[in-house]
Amino acid sequence: MTGTRRTPPGRAGRMRLRHSLDVAVRGADLLEQKLRILRSEHQRLLRAEETAARAWHDLLAEAEAESWLLRGLLLGGEPALDAAAAGIGSAEVTIEWTVSMGVRHPARVSTAVPTRPSAAAAPSNTALVHAEAAYGRAVRAAAEHAAAHAAAESVGAEVISTGHRVRALRRHWIPHLREALDRADLALEQSEHEDGVRRRWASRAAGGDGSATGR
Template identity: 65%
Template sequence: MTTPSRLPPSRAGRLHLRHRLDVAARGADLLEQKLRILLSRHEHLRRAEERSGSRWHDRVKEADTWLVRAVLLGGEHALDRAAAGVGPARITVGETVTMGVRHPSEVTCVVPDRAPSSAAPANTALVHAEAAYREAVRAAAEYAAARAASRIVGAEVLSTRRRVRALRRHWIPRLETALARVELALEQIEHEDAVRRRWAARTLGKGTSGADG
């Protein structure tokens, strides 16, 4: 891409600068429109992250409370036997696209039921702890997806804002300055051409008059 200040003072250069200035202005307008949409979406995702994070902390706190009671009642061996009957959770994360930015949307977390052959929890507190931790795992999955979505869209907000700032504060003013310089130079050139034409016309007229005499 040619540096604006290096373009020669010509009509072609002026047209080229005007075109580039028009493209830059339209690009800045489109980026600002994108930025407004992203800001709105990011605010929505940020609130969702806060809600899901608060819910996750509450579920973990509740689960930890039941776990302490269960260990006090049955000891760590009872906890180990109860944990052996629960398999790993399966998490599926859906995605969506906002202004070209792909980010997590819906999340599905399935915690499998206790295996029929496994030993039942040794006390009621373990039953409540297991149920509470199931909810905590689901809440953690939702929070992780919401946090990732907020971070991804937030990063795009920053990137888009930097691009708008670069266009509005740097590139467009440089193009405007270069265009003004070229237009001034062309005006000077055209003025000098007009002076030379008038001088040539007067000289030619005097020469013709002298020849007729």
């Protein structure tokens, strides 16, 4: 709002206000276009997040990994679990990033669950073998859900931010500029009218002086 208070009077000020209004309107139009695209992308990401969440929750509900682990412990005890885990590293999650309308967010995720080294001893019972495979699937599902959630959250935050900016322009800044432009138009019209009146009075006065000198 401070820009309009510093606007110079006359035609230069009116031109500046006109330019500022045009820029604000174009900016609001572009932001609304961005907002439409972002909302569409956000809906797509929300559906992807819902699908990933369902897959992960289904695995948790089935408790397949936990069931196989409990069976393996019953069959071989904790020493069997320690021996099965010996020499196996941690899973690695790789995230590929993308940018949607200026918003950086995860595009896809890949999870590398380490395989058992050839030198490592095999699990002492098949239940632990099944548990290992089931936990690998659960890790992949959890990583995919986390990436989908982060993507939806990032784009959703930009939707909110862009919506605020559009409303600020449409409801406050653009109306303010239009009011200021209307006042500038009125002031310029009044100034030109007053200048015209002064010129006519000056012309009449000059004409009267000339006729009086002639006599």
